[in-house]
Amino acid sequence: MQGNFHVRSTLLYLGCWFFLALLYNEVIVLVALLVAGMVFLGRLGQFSSLLRLLKVGLPLVLLVVLLNSLFNQNGQQILWTGLAGGRLVIYREAVLYGLVMAVKLLLVFVVLLLFQILVPMDRLLEAAGPRAGKMVFLAVLTTRLLPELGRKSRSLLEIQQMRGCHPRAGGKMSLPAVGIWLKNMLRISLQIAFQSAEAMQARAFASGPRSCYYREIWQARDWGLVGLCLLAAGWAVGTVVVTPELAQGTSVGLTPGVEGIMVMMALFIVPMVFFSPRPTGRAHINTNTEEGLEF
Amino acid sequence: MILYSLKDFSYRYRVDEEPALKQLDLDIYAGEFLLLVGPSGSGKTTLARALCRLVPDFYGGTISGEIRYRDRLLQDWDARSLARETGIVFQVPETQLFFPNLERDIAFGLENLGMENQVMKRRVAETMDFLGLAPLRDKKTWELSGGEKQKVALAGILAMRPRVIIADEPTSQLDPIAAEEIITLLRRLNQESGTTIILVEQRLDRCFHLADRVVVLDSGRVAFSGPPSRQLEWAVERGYPLIPTIPAIFANRVQGSLPLTVKEGRECLASSTASLDVQALPAVTIPARVIGPRLASLERVSFGYRPKQPVLKNVSLALHAGEIIMLLGANGAGKSTLLKILAGTLRPARGTLWLDTKRANGRPAAGLVPQSVEDFFLGDTLEEDARLVLDASGMARLQTQLERFGLEDAWKRDPRDLSCGEKQQAALALTLASEARLLLLDEPTLGLDVVSKDNLGRMLQEAATGAARTVLLATHDMEFASEYATRVIFLHQGELIADQAVEEALDDQFFYSSQAARLFAGFDDRVKNRRQARERLATLLGRESLRVLP
Numbered sequence: 001m002q003g004n005f006h007v008r009s010t011l012l013y014l015g016c017w018f019f020l021a022l023l024y025n026e027v028i029v030l031v032a033l034l035v036a037g038m039v040f041l042g043r044l045g046q047f048s049s050l051l052r053l054l055k056v057g058l059p060l061v062l063l064v065v066l067l068n069s070l071f072n073q074n075g076q077q078i079l080w081t082g083l084a085g086g087r088l089v090i091y092r093e094a095v096l097y098g099l100v101m102a103v104k105l106l107l108v109f110v111v112l113l114l115f116q117i118l119v120p121m122d123r124l125l126e127a128a129g130p131r132a133g134k135m136v137f138l139a140v141l142t143t144r145l146l147p148e149l150g151r152k153s154r155s156l157l158e159i160q161q162m163r164g165c166h167p168r169a170g171g172k173m174s175l176p177a178v179g180i181w182l183k184n185m186l187r188i189s190l191q192i193a194f195q196s197a198e199a200m201q202a203r204a205f206a207s208g209p210r211s212c213y214y215r216e217i218w219q220a221r222d223w224g225l226v227g228l229c230l231l232a233a234g235w236a237v238g239t240v241v242v243t244p245e246l247a248q249g250t251s252v253g254l255t256p257g258v259e260g261i262m263v264m265m266a267l268f269i270v271p272m273v274f275f276s277p278r279p280t281g282r283a284h285i286n287t288n289t290e291e292g293l294e295f
Numbered sequence: 296m297i298l299y300s301l302k303d304f305s306y307r308y309r310v311d312e313e314p315a316l317k318q319l320d321l322d323i324y325a326g327e328f329l330l331l332v333g334p335s336g337s338g339k340t341t342l343a344r345a346l347c348r349l350v351p352d353f354y355g356g357t358i359s360g361e362i363r364y365r366d367r368l369l370q371d372w373d374a375r376s377l378a379r380e381t382g383i384v385f386q387v388p389e390t391q392l393f394f395p396n397l398e399r400d401i402a403f404g405l406e407n408l409g410m411e412n413q414v415m416k417r418r419v420a421e422t423m424d425f426l427g428l429a430p431l432r433d434k435k436t437w438e439l440s441g442g443e444k445q446k447v448a449l450a451g452i453l454a455m456r457p458r459v460i461i462a463d464e465p466t467s468q469l470d471p472i473a474a475e476e477i478i479t480l481l482r483r484l485n486q487e488s489g490t491t492i493i494l495v496e497q498r499l500d501r502c503f504h505l506a507d508r509v510v511v512l513d514s515g516r517v518a519f520s521g522p523p524s525r526q527l528e529w530a531v532e533r534g535y536p537l538i539p540t541i542p543a544i545f546a547n548r549v550q551g552s553l554p555l556t557v558k559e560g561r562e563c564l565a566s567s568t569a570s571l572d573v574q575a576l577p578a579v580t581i582p583a584r585v586i587g588p589r590l591a592s593l594e595r596v597s598f599g600y601r602p603k604q605p606v607l608k609n610v611s612l613a614l615h616a617g618e619i620i621m622l623l624g625a626n627g628a629g630k631s632t633l634l635k636i637l638a639g640t641l642r643p644a645r646g647t648l649w650l651d652t653k654r655a656n657g658r659p660a661a662g663l664v665p666q667s668v669e670d671f672f673l674g675d676t677l678e679e680d681a682r683l684v685l686d687a688s689g690m691a692r693l694q695t696q697l698e699r700f701g702l703e704d705a706w707k708r709d710p711r712d713l714s715c716g717e718k719q720q721a722a723l724a725l726t727l728a729s730e731a732r733l734l735l736l737d738e739p740t741l742g743l744d745v746v747s748k749d750n751l752g753r754m755l756q757e758a759a760t761g762a763a764r765t766v767l768l769a770t771h772d773m774e775f776a777s778e779y780a781t782r783v784i785f786l787h788q789g790e791l792i793a794d795q796a797v798e799e800a801l802d803d804q805f806f807y808s809s810q811a812a813r814l815f816a817g818f819d820d821r822v823k824n825r826r827q828a829r830e831r832l833a834t835l836l837g838r839e840s841l842r843v844l845p
Contacts, residue, residue, distance in 0.1 A: 122396045141393055147437050148389055155670055158640035162663050163684045163729070165673055180673050180683065188670070195390035201353050202385075203404035203451060204378030211409045213402035213419070 004274050007119060007127040009222035013271065014115050016229040020268070021107040023236050027096070029261050030103040036269040037110035043272065046117055050110075057109045061102040068098025118275065129212045145192060152188050156181060225271055232268040235261070298459065298491055299323035299346060303360035305515075306341060306350055315341040317515040318360065323493065325458070328485045328505060330523075331495045332537055333512035334744045335714040339495045342512065343463045346493065347381040348372070375408060382452030383461040386742075387468065388444035392436045397428065397447055400436055404455045415454075422454045426480065441626050442473025449480065459491040460484065466498065467741050470625045470771045471806055478502050497744050499539040500774070500810055504555040511537070527553045536745050540774055540810035544828045548836060560814045576819070576834055579827040584781050587616030589651065590733050590765045591637055591661070596646035598632055606632045608789045609646070614733065614765045619755055621776040621797070622769040623807055624786035630769035631666065633786065634735045637767065638663035651732070662731030664722045666738040666769075671722045672710040677702075680710060685728055693728035700724055700754065716747025723754060734758060736768035740775050748772070752779040777801060777809035777824035798823055 005013070017033070024030055041050045075091025082088055119127070121143040128136050160166040166177050173181070200206075239261055301321040307314040316338045323329055323346075331339050344350040348369055351358050362369040364380065372380070382404075385391055394400040398419055405415045423429045426446050431439065436447060445465055452460060462481060466474035482505050484490045496502050503509070509526040511519040519529050530538045531546045531553070538546070541560045542553040554560040592613040599605040607629045614620065614637075622630045635641040636648060638661045650660040664671055674680030681693050697703055700720040705713055710721050719739050726734060734755070740748050755766045756779060770776055776783060776797070783800035785793035785807070793800055801812045801823045815822035815831065822831050 120395060122394045122399050125394075126399075144393055144395055144436070152670070155665065155667075158635060158638075159663075159665060159670060160673065162638050162640050162661075163671075163673065165683050184670075184673060191669075192390055195385070195387060196393070198349060198353055199385060199391040199448075200393065202347060202349060202378070202383045203455070204375055204407035205403075207373075207375035207378055207407055209409050210406050211411065211415070213399060213406050213415045214412050215398060 004221070004276050005225055005271075006216050006218045006222045007123045008218075009225045010118050010123075010275075011127055012229050013225055014111060014118065016233055016268070017111045017114070018108065019233055020236055020265075021104055021111060023240050024261070025100055025104075025240075026261065027100050027103060029265060030100060030107055032262060032265055033269070034103055034107045034110060036265075036272065037107060037114065040114060040269075040272040040275070041110065041117075044114075044117055044275065046113070049113060049117070053109055053113055057106050061106055064102045064105060065095070065098040068101060069095045072097060123216075126212065126214060126216065141196070145196070148192060149185075149189060152192075153181075153185060156184055156188070221274070228268060228271065232264055235264045296325040297322050298325045298327075298365060300363040300366075301360070302363075304345070304362055305359045306345055307357050308341075309355045309357075311356075313515075315515055316345065319515075319517055321510065321517055321520065323491070325491055326485070326489045328482070328492045328507045329494065330499075330502060330506035330509045331493060331512065332497075332499065332509060333518070334537065335716050335742070335747060337512040338515040339512050340463055341515075343383060343461045343493065343495050346459070346461055347383045348374075348377060349383070378404070378457075379408060379455060380457055381459045381461065382455055382457040383463065384445070384449050384452055384465045386464045388441060388448050391448035391451070392444060395435045395437065397434060397436055397439075398423070398432055400447055401428075401450045401454050404451050408455065418454045418456070422450045426450050426453070440473070442469050442476060445469060445473070445477055446480070449477070453484070457490070459493065461493045461495075463495045464497060464742065465494075466496070466501075471773065472625065474498070474771075475501060478505070497742065498772075499537070500541070503539045511535075523555060524552050527555075536749075540825055541814060544811060544814065544825055544832065548829075548832050557810060557813045561818075564814070564818055576831070579819075579821050579823075579830055585617045585761060587763075589613050590616050591651065592649045593633075593636070593643075594647045594649070596636060596643040596648060598629075598636060598641060598644050605644075606789050607636070607643075610786075610789075610791045611646075612784060612791060612794055614767060616732065616763065616765055617759055617761070618781050619759050619766045619779055620768070620782045620784060621780040622767060622784050622786065623771075623773075623776065624769075627788075628786040629789040630786055631737050634663055634737055634767065634769055637661055637733065638735055660731065661733035661735055662726035662729055663735040664719070664726060664737065664739060666741065668715075668718045668722050668739075669711045671725075675709055676707050677710050677721060677725075678706050681725060681728070684725075689728050689730075692730070693724060696724035696727050697721070714747075715742040716744070716750065719743065719747070719751055720754065723751075723758075727758060732764045734764055734766045734768075736766070738770055739768055740770060740772040748775055755779060773801075773807060773809045774811075774825065777811065778826065 017037070021030070021033060024033075038050060041047065069090050070088070072094035073089065073091065074097075075093030077092040078089055079092050079095065080090045121140040125136055125140050157166065160177060160181060165180060166173060299322065301319045304316060304319040304321075305314045306316040319342070331342065333339050341350055344354065345358075345362060350356065352374075364372065364377075369377070392400050393403055401419050401422060402415050405418060410418075423432065426449065428443075428446060428450055431443060436444065439447065445468075449460075449462075449465070460481070462477075465481075466477050469477065478494075478501050481492050481494060485492045494502060494506070503523055506523055508521060509519070509523050510517060511526065511530075519526055521529070527538055527542045527546075529535070531542075536543075539555070541557060542555060545553050545560065545563065549563065554563045593610050596607060596610045597605055598607040610629075610633065622633065624630050632641065636643055637650075639648075639650070640663070672680050673683055677697075681690055685693060694703075697705065700723075702713075702717060702720055702724065705717065705721060710718060713721060723734070723736075723739075736755075739751060743751065752775060755768075758764050759766050780797040783793065783795055783797050784791060785800065798821070801808050802820065809824055811825050811828035812820075812823045815828060819831055822828050
């Protein structure tokens with residue numbers, strides 16, 4: 001089991017993070033959620049994944065801030081004017097809005113990463129239950145076979161290179177070499193799919209209605225998590241939609257409304273300490289193929 | 296009780312003109328351990344598929360005659376009931392696992408049968424305990440070794456509690472230790488739960504003596520069906536080559552039943568050689584070896600796919616022309632990686648690789664035939680494949696090689712449609728035509744029957760003759776290694792722990808040893824392979840035959 005919560009309560013919890021990230025515009029709340037999300041990832045032993053995410057995410061975030069600052073003309077306090085005869089005006093509100101959007105984007109990325117870690121495809125299948133559609137099953141199977149296809153692809157490139165069918169021009173593969181690679185990858189994919197389908201049929205797939213193997217048990221703590229999610233979401237809707245004056249704004253100073261939200265957020269992020277890190281300490285070398293590592 | 300009854304059963308694949316199975320008449324009994332043997336392309340896999348109705352349900356094609364299972368026509372069984380009754384384990388473990396989680400993978404068949412969750416939980420737990428998989432439950436299926444993956448595939452079938460388990464060469468991708476474990480498990484299932492086992496296998500040494508009955512298929516027909524001892528008599532009488540090593544050594548040398556196992560063979564030897572001073576006999580023949588100049592060398596080479604996870608550690612070795620070198624070691628020892636470094640497709644992280652490229656005159660210095668030989672071919676036909684990589688003179692050389700291997704007819708065919716042995720030969724012919732002087736082969740004997748293996752061995756000897764080339768091959772096949780190697784390199788967890796002449800390397804080994812060496816251990820330790828064993832028996836006995844103890 002991934003973590004100590006049931007997959008459905010985990011899904012609800014992550015869904016709630018996502019909902020809050022979209023709903024709140026208060027920069028302090030978003031930064032608090034973002035930091036909490038990063039700590040969450042660290043607790044799950046996923047610092048390296050976080051670093052990879054930041055490597056891709058930070059340039060995007062900077063771009064969002066830059067574009068907002070340059071093109072968003074909604075504001076009152078001018079920070080700077082210049083260029084093109086003073087036609088370029090940068091407003092304080094636009095910069096802050098850009099910052100909020102950037103943090104929000106980063107937070108969404110973090111939540112998606114958490115989702116990927118806490119709800120791998122086979123858990124998702126369990127969450128979907130016996131009515132899991134063919135698409136869910138296909139997605140699970142794809143997740144399982146992708147590493148295999150990755151290995152095959154590398155192996156094929158090695159064979160092409162070794163057999164002299166991998167001419168490179170300027171560091172790139174030539175078009176005919178790409179064609180050969182594509183054709184053979186297609187052939188290999190079909191072969192793997194065919195063999196898998198045969199093995200599935202041998203194990204009675206599509207022989208009638210399926211049941212679902214539940215490894216996870218719904219416990220009292222899952223009810224607690226659901227309750228907390230509902231409370232946080234309800235609070236968020238109340239403060240942002242019903243009494244927006246309490247939570248809206250771009251001020252970095254704390255209002256009583258924001259303080260309330262922060263207390264709620266603090267409560268909301270507490271359950272993350274109960275999620276177990278992914279089991280580690282196992283060798284990731286695929287010892288069957290020797291060259292095959294989990295990439 | 297008869298479980299399967301085949302009457303005049305024939306089957307033809309949709310794309311083939313010739314039937315794969317021809318007028319089979321065969322009964323299979325409940326609780327039997329049945330061994331299905333035969334040369335490549337004899338129809339063993341097709342029969343295995345037919346017994347669980349994958350043929351024709353999955354493959355299409357046409358059938359005639361009938362198969363009855365428990366006295367009911369097989370086609371009258373609904374798919375779900377049949378899946379409860381029969382399970383099949385295939386050659387390739389990877390394509391039989393569907394989920395990253397091991398437990399869920401085992402439960403897959405049970406889910407498809409629509410079972411209750413509590414029943415599934417009990418069965419999954421019980422099966423995992425029986426197969427010793429419980430310690431692996433937190434691992435992802437792609438993190439498992441080949442043997443573990445095959446065990447999980449077997450567990451998935453076993454959890455469905457079938458009456459019959461059909462295993463189609465389940466050990467062909469595994470190292471000797473993992474293979475032994477799978478065969479032992481099948482034997483346990485047969486003995487402890489009365490499950491009927493139908494095992495298709497090429498490597499007969501480890502399973503022949505376990506079988507209650509052996510069925511020999513040849514060209515889609517049942518050539519023989521009977522107990523192992525009678526099969527041996529039948530095979531020896533006809534000079535049929537598909538018998539295990541021990542009886543093959545004693546063939547025509549004993550009165551009465553041929554010994555099946557090393558133990559029986561040693562008892563046989565002990566009874567007849569007690570009065571002889573075996574060590575005083577002349578040494579067994581070791582063929583003359585012409586060793587040429589160095590073609591490649593590695594100097595303290597290390598390599599890893601991930602930081603701090605080295606796959607090769609400080610490996611140093613030199614390869615000389617004329618040598619046939621076997622690379623031994625368990626799965627994951629680094630054998631394939633070493634071959635790829637020598638082929639130039641991987642660069643060492645540390646250390647130096649030296650290849651004799653001067654002598655290659657611009658031609659590739661090394662040629663690698665991978666474990667999955669089908670992946671070697673890039674074109675749709677052998678001709679198209681050759682045109683992708685060879686010039687006109689290369690094409691002419693290939694024609695010559697194909698004629699030498701008897702593969703002239705394969706020119707216009709898809710090489711992937713050839714038999715296992717022919718695929719290996721075609722890949723070898725293409726590599727030889729490219730004039731590579733360093734031939735690297737990764738597990739070339741996988742899926743080959745004894746005859747194809749002998750053909751391959753002779754071709755490799757021919758390729759290395761006169762110090763023309765070096766052959767380096769990774770293998771788990773100790774019989775092949777003992778027969779054809781001049782030198783053995785042993786890798787363990789990325790470290791080179793032995794680099795010796797084959798005669799020295801097989802001394803004091805237990806698992807990585809040949810049947811002949813085990814048979815003669817203590818009698819004459821100079822004997823290492825089947826040829827030497829037969830030669831030694833001939834010297835010992837002259838024209839006499841061994842007396843078999845009652």
